[in-house]
Amino acid sequence: MNNTTRINNSPSRQPKPRLKRRRNAVIRSDRTLPRTRRRPSKNLFDGFRRKLLFTSIEITALFIAAACATIVLLGHAANRFSGAGFFANMLPFTAGILILILITSIFLIGWWKLRQWLRLHSEYWILALSVALALQTMWFVTHDQFTMAYGHFRTLVGGKEEAGRVTIAHQVYAAYRRQDSAQLQKMLDRSRDYREAIEDASRIFRIDVHLLHGLAATESSFIPRTSSDGGRGLFQITRVPEAAINQARRYLGVEKIALDNHKHNAFVAAATFKHYLAEMNDDLFLGLLAYNIGPANGGLRFIMQQYGATDFTTIQPYLQTLPRDYPIRVLSYSLAFRLWHQEGKLLAYEEGSNAIRIQRIGIPGLHGGL
Known part of the structure; x- marks a missing residue:
């Protein structure tokens, strides 16, 4: 019995606890490895x-x-x-x-x-x-081939509305082509004295500055005066909506509008055009026509309702006694101002590839060229 007890208690029979501790140590070290791997570097x-x-x-x-x-x-x-x-x-x-x-x-x-x-x-x-x-x-x-293809693509997607826009746009290009370049250059030179007033009105009312220049060129040729029909100043202001007068007065910060003041005149014109443009659902041609007609004969909206016209193309035949070419003239002058400011000169429409180049520059107020 003593020998047996001595053998069981001998040091050579006690390695298991140490092995167990090592195994546990290895297991613990293995469990710590995934924690380090989960951290993205x-x-x-x-x-x-x-x-x-x-x-x-x-x-x-x-x-x-x-x-x-x-x-x-x-x-x-x-x-x-x-x-x-x-x-x-x-x-x-x-x-x-x-x-x-x-x-x-x-x-x-x-x-x-x-x-x-x-x-x-x-x-x-x-x-x-x-x-x-x-x-x-x-x-x-930037090349002419893409400009032409883009024009055809717009007509394809835009359908009837785009086809009408293209037709009228070419009337604008034709009107620009017919203008006397020498007389047009003189008018451009005269406009320098009123550029600051027009730019201020353009910025306040968010209207294309060249479009406002075209309006002034059509109305007064940049020779402000009081005309026989009651038009006054740079934009030949006559009867305008009261809301436009109030807007111009508020932005100018004055109690009374002086139409002989070029800046006041430009602000009233911009506010009036903005009013008619909103009335015509942002249709540029109809907005210009409504600006020119004013409240005469009930205004353009009443005339269109009377004849059942829906756009600029369908209303033209009914404007026998009214200036139906007014939007064309305004936009042709606007195009001249855009070319003058961007190119530094007027481009002859019929020379070389100028026609495609001018169409790529586009008519002010319209969304891009043809």
């Missing part, structure tokens, strides 16, 4: 942000290129196949759209494969190529 976070930035730039560049290409192709197709014939016009145009979809799909597949190959070399190559594609497309936008 700063390099990983920076890499994710860089990748997100590069991907955003790539998508934006591809979208710009795709949008411009779509406008050009659809614009040319709309011009080439315009008409009401099914086999001669509608069917070829539909086929063109299907071909455009097919080309887009092939391009996206090819881009994806190219992208995978470029990633093996450097992620910067993808960024550089997409940005270069977008810049090349934006460079093409």
Whole structure:
């Protein structure tokens, strides 16, 4: 018994507790490892942000290129196949759209494969190529071919409304072309003395400054005077809505409007035009026509309701005794002022490619050129 007891109590039989402690120590150390791995490193976070930035730039560049290409192709197709014939016009145009979809799909597949190959070399190559594609497309936008295609695309999307706008816009370009350049230059020179007053009114009432210049040129040729029909000053103010007078008085900070004061005159004109433009639902041509007619014959809105007219094109035949060409004259002068300020000179419409260039600059007050 003593020998047995001695053997059981010998030091060689006591390794298990130590092994157990080591095992527990290993387990504890293993449990601490996931805690350190859950903390994202700063390099990983920076890499994710860089990748997100590069991907955003790539998508934006591809979208710009795709949008411009779509406008050009659809614009040319709309011009080439315009008409009401099914086999001669509608069917070829539909086929063109299907071909455009097919080309887009092939391009996206090819881009994806190219992208995978470029990633093996450097992620910067993808960024550089997409940005270069977008810049090349934006460079093409500045050329006359894109301007013409964009005009056809606007007509395609805008429908009847855009077609009417284009027709009237070409009347404006024709009126500008017929003007005597020497006389027009003299009027532009005279306008320098009133530029500050017109710019202040333009800024306060948020009206295109060249449009206000065109109004003044049409009304007084920048020779302020009191006319036989009661018109006074730079904008030949006659009867205006009371609300316009109150607005001008409030912005000028005066109790009484002095129409012989060029700044007062410009503010009243801008407030009056803004009033009629809102009355005509922001239709520029109708707003100008309403400004010129004023309250005569019940005002333009009453005249349109009387004849059932809905836009500038349909109201023109009924304006036998009223100046229906007034908006055309205002906008042709406005175009001259825009060209003078942007180009530093008047461009001859019929010389070289000036016609397309002028159309790209656009008529003041309208949303872009043709």
